[in-house]
Structures are given as structure tokens and as C-alpha cells.
Amino acid sequence: MTTAVAATYHDGRTSVSRAVTILVADGLLHVEGDGFATAVPLAQVRLEPRLGNLARRLDLPNGASCLVPADFELPVAADAPARMERWVNEAEIRWAPALVAAVIVLVGLWATIVYGVPSAANVVARRISPSVERGMGTQALQTLDRVALKPTELTVERQAQLAARFRTLAGLSGLGDGVVLLFRKSPAVGPNAFALPGGTLVVLDELVAEARDDDEIMAVLAHEIGHVYERHTLRHVLQASALGVLMAAVLGDVVSATSYAVAAVPTFLLDARYSRDFEREADDYGFTLLDRAGIDRAHFARFLTRMEAKSGGGSLPGWISTHPPAAERVR
Template sequence: MFNPISVAGILRAPDSARGGHAEMTLDEKGKVTVRSGGADISRFHVRSLRVPGAGAGGMRPLLLPDGSVFETADAAAVDEIIRRRTVQGTSLWGGLVDAKMHYAVAAVALVAAGAWLAVTMLLPFAARKAAELMPDTVARTVGEETLRSLDQGVFTGSNLDAARRGAVQKRFEKIAAYAGDARKFTLVFRHGNTVGANAFALPDGSIVVTDELVELAENYDEIAAVLAHEAGHVVNRHGMRMVVQDSIITLAVVVLAGDLFSASSLAVALPAVLLKSGYSRDFEREADRYALDYMRSQKIDPARMSAILKRMTEKAGSTGGPSLLSTHPSYEEREEIFKGGAGTK
């Protein structure tokens, strides 16, 4: 912070050789006030001053924004004014920004708040609505292409015997019926290899369950709990909502234009988004709540889900391989959901 400067001199109007006595004051904020005849003649920021060069008779001139010239014999004061002008910059715009800094900070805060609101509330809302309008052909193409990609790089055919597959299929049919439209659900068996014990949902209603998950489960209620969770993703259209949120602008054009050919073509490129990103934690929590409601309706002990989740978490940690659990809430958080639901009907 600078101390104020006050210097006496002569003020000459533009294009005039005549002048009158005046006083120039520079305050600690860089504001310059020129007074003459007991009145304020001019006010501006020090950055707006110009230094035209040495004046006649040892006088030091300063050029004001309106073209007036202030001259003084106090060279030391002029040098200090010039120094302060240099320290604070040379542009009028910089002076205005400095003077309105609190407004700038407020504006930045408002922009940040608006961006936060858009990302956390408006974008998910728009994604939900867009996903509802998305043609079934897009969801089907995304599901098919995603499964094809996994079959080429991750999965191999299932090794489960017919009896075990049949028992799991029977439980799955109850879950599909509970969802209200069993026709859109398909159970797909695969050997997970590096994916290990897992199950996950695709936007077209396909739910993939790995041999490793079936082998890890101690009973079919545990498998049903996991499959109900995946059905929750399908019912809530999490796959398409996630894709929309990642590609909101392009997909909005597709939806508004109603170009099904473009939508189907675009969908071919979307499996990579699904494979790379995984479902958000909010989506996972929503699917957990759906699974809990299903388990209550079937009188399945919610502790079955806690038990299989614990084993899946431990298995994923011991193998060190990739896990589709990585985007889920923590095991402890999910355990609380199902523990809390154990005594609730």
C-alpha cells in the first residue's frame, strides 16, 4: 500500500498556452484527482497518465486523459507518480479491472456456481430426458457392439453346466418379470477371465454374468441379488444416460433431428465410452436401491447381497486384475444400505 502524494503545479487546457494553478493528488489506490479553483477538475486512474517528455524551464509535464497538461517543478513527486504508474501497469483497462476487482471476483463465483449447477443438476436431468427419447435401435446397437467388443478382447464361452445355467436363468426370469417387461431382458453367460467374478448390464437389456461369479456365490439368492442390481441399471436406463452425459451435444442433435441412421451409426462408437467409464456412483446407488426393493418383494434376506459383495471385493483385491467394482461406492457404504434394509419390510 502506497502513501498518498500531493503536488502543486499548473494545469493547461488542451491546445492552450494559458494555465492556472492546480493541485494533483494520487491516493493509495492509484486514483488521481486534479483540483483547480477549489473544485475537482478531473478524476482518473494513474495508469491513464502519459509522460510526453521534459518540459521547458525544468518543468515536468504529465498528460491527462482529456488532453490537458499538468506541469510541476517537483521532479521527485513526478518520478514517484511515474514509478507507481509503472508498478500498477500502463493500460486503462487494467485500471478498470483493478478498480472493479470485487465485481470480477463475484462474477467468477457466479460462473463457477452456474457451471456446478449445470454439471450436477441440469446435465443429469437433460441426460435422463434424452435417454427416454432415444430410439430402442440405439440401445440395441450399443449393447450388441459392447458385447462384441468384450467377446473379442476379454470373454470366452461359458463353462457352466446346463443345470447351473438353468437354475440361474430361472431366478433371472423372476427379476425380469418384476421389472414389468421381461421381453427386453436377456441373460448372457460368459467366462470372465481377467474380469473375474462380475455381472453387468448393457443398455439393450442384456445382463452378463460370469462363470466366476456363479462359482463364487454360496447360493442362488446371492446371484439373484447381483442380477437385480444389474436390472436396476437397465430399468433406469443408466447405460444410455451415461452415454448421453458423455456425448450430450452430439446426441442432442441426433435426438432433435430424429435421424435414426445417424443415431445407429453413432452408437457403434459408443461402446468404448461404456467400457472406459463404467457407471457413476450415483447410478450404482440407484441400482442398489432397486435391488433392495426387489429382495424385499421376494423375501430374500438383504444380507445375501452383503455377503456376495464382500467376497467379490476380496476376490478383486487378491487378483489385482481389473474390476468392474472400481466405480461402485465402497463396500462399507453398500453394506450399510443392505444392512439397513435387512430389518425393513
Template sequence: MMGDAPQLRGLRGHAYAARSSYRQPARLLTREGGEDLWVDIQNDERAVLASAYLSDLRVDPPLGTAPRKVTFPDGAVFETTDHDAIEALTGKTRGSLLHHYENFNARLFGVVAVCLAAAWVMWRYGLDIMASVAIAFTPPAVIEQIDVGTLQTIDFAMAEPSRLTDAQKADVNKVYRRLVQSLPQDVQDEHSFELLFRDMPGMGPNAFALPGGTMVMTDAFVNDFPDANVMAGVLGHEIGHVVEQHGLKRIYRSLSMYILIAFLAGDVGPILEDVVLEGNVLLSLSFSRAQETSADEFGLSLSDASGFDPAGLKLFFEKLDEEYGDQEPPQWQSTHPSSAERVKAIDAYIDRL
């Protein structure tokens, strides 16, 4: 009961009189007022700046080491850093328990350790689970919009219309159709598997897949690697990324990380809108080494099943190794296994085939 609260014999702090911005030293005092306590603010000259019953006061919840504010009905404010005295006067208030755990003491190290351990477990195991669940509930229209938004960003920022001849495009499309037709029918129905061509001088010979099945091949690749077996190996690799949903997994894993960071540190911005409408987040993602290895094996198997020589993928990476050697790899290859490592892995996989 408020009437049972102890009387204060001069709680030191500062005060603002009603309708005044002048901050002055003051004391908060209490005295009996019947069933309730009567509370006064006095300045150093013992002038009473404000008075009211304790039950009529508004006391702000505690926040770290910030001063507690006591607001009187007429607008006068008293503030003090003596949290214990305010709590003794008012009893437990909203936020008192949280403020208790915010205080710096040995227990805080344990709380921080538990939080870090929980964050690590979430990062190590929970993000992949969250990504898998998100993929299962993602409508096809959203995935299609991711492809559209990403392609628009690519065309705006780094790509030019293809300069390949119709005959060159037809040759690549013939290889691509054979690969797609070797996939199970349900997989074919699930994705668009559209092949597009772009002139991207800064990227060199390359091909990449977007989550919905849109495939982009650079002019440099078609010009440098006209061999159908090489095309089949690289396109099969990219089809593997689509079928095994590597792009979506990377997007949702990244989004899950943002959610985890937001949970720990606050809002991080309209990430989902950025992904769906602009595709910028997708462009910033790279496949992991494990995903690259898995896509290599998928491409080798698909090439073999489609009647192509799976060693074509090996020829592609041997050429890359000759061209780049020990130099810094291009940005798109930054998290990929080295070409030499992939050639060895491809040889071992072909032996198993």
C-alpha cells in the first residue's frame, strides 16, 4: 500500500517548476497526508515548488543509470539518480525487474555468455531450419519476382544487350534444352528454366542461375567455350543450383541472419523489400563451397545422363586455372573452391560415374 511507504527526509536531485525550463537543485520530501503520503519538492531556499499526493504522481520506469523522473499533476518535474530511494517510496514499478538485471555485476557475464551461446546455436543450426521452412512456404510468384527484380538490377548496373548471333544462341539453347529435358518432369514443371544472354565485359566467361530458374550466360562464355560438352557441364552446374534451391537458401539464410541481428540489436531496415523488388541482396550473396561442390556433381551427372561428356566441366576449370593461376580470383569466384581443387574433385567423381 502507498500509505505504508517510508517517508523521505530530503531525497536530493533536481527539479523543474511547472511551466519552467529552469533546472535547479531540489529535494523531495514526504509527510503524512491521511491515508496517502503528501509529497513536496523544495529548492535550496526551502521554497515549495510543487506538492501532491503520492498516488497522483507519475513515476517513469527505470532505465539504466538515467535519472528517474517524478512528474506532478501541475507539470512540475523532480529527477534523481537515487533509484533505490524512488523504489522504496513507490514499491516495485513497471521495468523494475529488468532494471535489476541491467545492473552491472558478476551475473551479467553469465547472462551475456548465455545470449552469445544461444546466438551461436541459432546461427549454426537454426538459420538453415528457418531457411528451409521459409522456402516451403514461399509462393512461386514471389520467387518469380525475385528473378525479375534481380535481372532488372543486373541490366541496369552491369549488363548490355547480347551481341551473339542467332546461330550462336541456338547452339547453346539446344544444349540447354537437352539438359532440362533430362530432368524429372516434376522438376521441369517447378521452375521456368529460361536461358538468357547478356554482354557483361567485367565478368568474363560466366553463367549464373537465379532462384526461379532464370539462367544468364555471358557472350564471353559462348565465344571462349563453343564446345557443347563444356557448355553442358557449366549449364548443368547452374541447373543444379536451381534444383537444389541454393539461391533461395542463401537468400533466406541471409534474411534469417538479419532477423537474428535485429532481435539482438534492433531494426536493420526493409530487407525483404530490397530482395523482392530490387534483388540487391541476392547480388551480394555467394554460394558456399559445399553448394558449389554439390552443383558440380549435379552438373556432371546431368551432363552424363543427357549424352554429353562430363569431362567438359573439367576443361572449363582447367582453362580458368591456366588463365588465373595464383592470381586473385574474380569477385564471382571469391567463395568458390579453387579451379585446381575442382578439377581433382571432378576427376574423382567421373571415375565413380
């Protein structure tokens, strides 16, 4: 038997509410008010879960209900299924579980960004057909030719010389004809070489001019073949898209309330992280390929160091800027 508790009774048919006292005794819930009394078996009543200090509704049969104080509890026997509800209530009024939940969400998001997005992009990239990837590369080249690149000014003989050495390197990589070397010139871009989706490598006259010997050029191209082998450009595009979608989902409200800069900063930082991972992969691949070709790895390190010294540590030429610090890679 519980002590009597003051409550408010609604019959469920009219909007009239009446002051009552409720009391549990002998497996019955007794509701008594002014000229009013009823008793209901406990099995037919249901107490809504506690939510902080809000009054709770106690449902009676036939649509009637009582509003009871937050701390009102039915006897445990009739109340057994409420254990979970009590736990939920406790979780709701305690900040510690909320903090733990927030940390779990953040760690989950971080893991998704750092591991989930790259591995998903890797899987998707390997399922995209080579012809689709080549199509992307062709389009990218057309755009670059229009806005940034000019025809090469290397002589036909010089091109043939470099192309022949490149073919040897490509053959050793196992990619064979899957990788193609093109020559372009771009004073605006500077000493640079890059890999397009689908296996097209572009080397600029400016890079050829900066190299002390052809081994240095081959060292750079071995690194770029690494980007082709690992399908980095395609994976980068996929990851950047996925990251954009994820950031929009997480920061959706923030972005609409303030500016895209809020989303752009973490996106940029994460993108730089992805780039560094790709560069390391390409370095590893490039070094293995150089070993196979009998070209000293030091050529790559020398060229990188010279390019960085030349830039005075300030604004780096395009080719370097997307790469990790030369000192770190030279090691």
C-alpha cells in the first residue's frame, strides 16, 4: 500500500478536471475525489515514463487519466517493464551520459572521415570502369589546355628521348600502355608534373628545364606513375565529394546561418591530410620503381630539395605545394 497522493483526474470525455487523491492498495489503484470514487486493477493502468520533474500521466481504462507528480511510482510488481524507462529518465537528467554520447558521436565522425571516407573512395574507385576514368581525364585535360597549358616547346628529338626512357619505366611498373606521357608548357604553373584520371601524365617544359639530368625527371615521373597506379586523382575527387556531403550533413545549420567558410576550413584541412597520405603512397611506389629501374632514389630527393630552396620557403611552386615538406620526404 502506498501513501495517498494528490492528482488531477480527467474522465477523457469532457474537459473538466477534478482534484483527486490516488492510492494503491490490494492490487488496485483507488482514485477518490469530491463525490467521486473509483478503483482500477493495477494491470490496467499505465504510467508514462518520467521526464525530469514534469507531472506524469497515468492512463486508466476507457480513456480516463490522472496527472500525477513526477516522483509518483507504481509498486514494482506492476511496474516491472518500467525499469528501462527509469534508466532513460536518469540518462535524461544526467549530463555525464550526454557528454559520453557526444564524445562517441564525435569519435565516430572522426573515424568516418579519417578511415571510412578514404576506404569507401578506394572501393568505389576500383569499381569505376577504366573507360569512365579515361573520360574524366580527357575532360580534365581539355579544360587545362584551355585555361593553363600551352603546347610544348621541346624539340621532337628531346620529346622522343624522354618518352623512350618513360616507356621503360612504365614497362617496369606493370602498367605498360595504361600510362601515357604528354608534354605541355605553362609559365604560369611553373616546374610541375601531374597525373590525370585514367593514366595520363603531363610533364611541363619548366620541370624539364629545372632538372639537372634525365634521372631527376624520371624520378619525378616514377612518383607520378605511383599516383596513377593508386588511382589517386579519382580517389581524391571521390573523397572530396564525400567529405563535402558529410560536412554539409553535420554542419548544415551552421553553414546556412553563417558562411561556407565554416565548412570550407575543416574540409580544406582534411583534404590536405588526404593529399599527404596519397603523396606518401606515391613516394613509396616511386622509390620501388626507381630501384627496379636502377635509378638512384637520391635523384628524387635532390630535385625536391632544390625546388624547395629555390622557392625560398615562401610561396611554393604548384608542384611542390601539394606535397609534404621535402625534408621529411628526403629522409
